[in-house]
Amino acid sequence: MDHLLLPLRRLVLTALASLAMLLLSALLLTHAPPAALAAATQAPPAQSPVEPAVLAKAVVEMEQLDRMRIALASTLEGRSEEPTMDTMKEVCKPVGMKAAAIGEANGWQVRQVAAKYRNPDHAPANSQEREVIDLFHRQPAITGLWQPASAEQGAGVNYYRRINVEPSCLACHGTKASRPAFVKDNYPGDKAFDFKVGDLRGMYAVFIPEVPQARGTLQQTSG
Numbered sequence: 001m002d003h004l005l006l007p008l009r010r011l012v013l014t015a016l017a018s019l020a021m022l023l024l025s026a027l028l029l030t031h032a033p034p035a036a037l038a039a040a041t042q043a044p045p046a047q048s049p050v051e052p053a054v055l056a057k058a059v060v061e062m063e064q065l066d067r068m069r070i071a072l073a074s075t076l077e078g079r080s081e082e083p084t085m086d087t088m089k090e091v092c093k094p095v096g097m098k099a100a101a102i103g104e105a106n107g108w109q110v111r112q113v114a115a116k117y118r119n120p121d122h123a124p125a126n127s128q129e130r131e132v133i134d135l136f137h138r139q140p141a142i143t144g145l146w147q148p149a150s151a152e153q154g155a156g157v158n159y160y161r162r163i164n165v166e167p168s169c170l171a172c173h174g175t176k177a178s179r180p181a182f183v184k185d186n187y188p189g190d191k192a193f194d195f196k197v198g199d200l201r202g203m204y205a206v207f208i209p210e211v212p213q214a215r216g217t218l219q220q221t222s223g
């Protein structure tokens, strides 16, 4: 749990930055979400089994992960040659690997999920994921939201963060015919095409399990 080793100052700054971000996303909510998901859309859960600083860290990590993909994809812009296996390794594959690494480093599970997926590992895994994707789809103003862990997951919380389509994504997620050959060859069941700029592409899904020892340590540190 390397975040416990972070200096307190940085932890507090991280928490404050994330709080600001969460307040912003709460302010951006323009429509009431469906009743089933309503409680979790406004802010981190009030009665969370996970430390607020850890919740805040998850938000920051997903913002950074999303910026990493946008930066990688933008390096392809202006290139005349078609993306190859090598350039693919520079965009969404490393994002998936980084997601797994963030999960590993923090004791979370971090996945990418999409209704129209390219890699079948990224299909929605349960009804909560399907409902949240559906909500993000219908409510473009909602950037991120919290949900309680499901019974199968045990104690903890889920954080979901939307992924939108940028112009640079269309090189590989544009029309079916315009997909690079390596995509057509390697993803025969591909559904991740025909997107337009601004569409919902998918979401990051972070499961943060409750870690009782971590709560005690954090309280000591901040006391």
Ligand code: HEC
Binding pocket: 069, 070, 073, 076, 083, 087, 088, 091, 092, 093, 096, 112, 113, 114, 116, 117, 118, 119, 120, 122, 163, 164, 165, 166, 168, 169, 170, 171, 172, 173, 183, 192, 201, 202, 203
């Ligand atoms: C160079 C081609 C390329 C570009 C550009 C690209 N992607 Fe991808 N994308 C892929 C490939 C290939 C996969 C499947 C990777 C894997 O097997 O995990 C993928 C997978 C994904 C996934 C995981 C869900 C799924 O369908 O498997 C998301 C989310 C995603 N891309 C979003 C984006 C976004 C957002 C952008 C633009 C910022 C973007 N992609 C740009 C090729 C690309």
